[in-house]
Amino acid sequence: MRYAIVIEQVGGNYSAYVPDLPGCVATGSTKAEVEALMHDAIALHLAGMREDGLAIPVPSSQVEYVDVAA
Known part of the structure; x- marks a missing residue:
């Protein structure tokens, strides 16, 4: 399966989540x-x-x- 992920830059790090899988998250540098x-x-x-x-x-x-x- 192929799930979409949303990646956001927060300060100097990145966080991500899967809209189709609530609670499935990760963070990294x-x-x-x-x-x-x-x-x-x-x-x-x-x-x-x-x-x-x-x-x-x-x-x-x-x-x-x-x-x-903009």
Whole structure:
């Protein structure tokens, strides 16, 4: 499956979350690090859901950009 992640820069660090998997988050000092950590976090989150007998959500979030005059 392919889940969308949102990465935000906060000060000198990065944080990320998965809109389709509430509570699945990661932080890192670089964008590359937080992407790698999110990969592991998603796998762990899904494994926990399976162990708890919960249905795995089908990815449904879409990434779109809106241009505005700043």
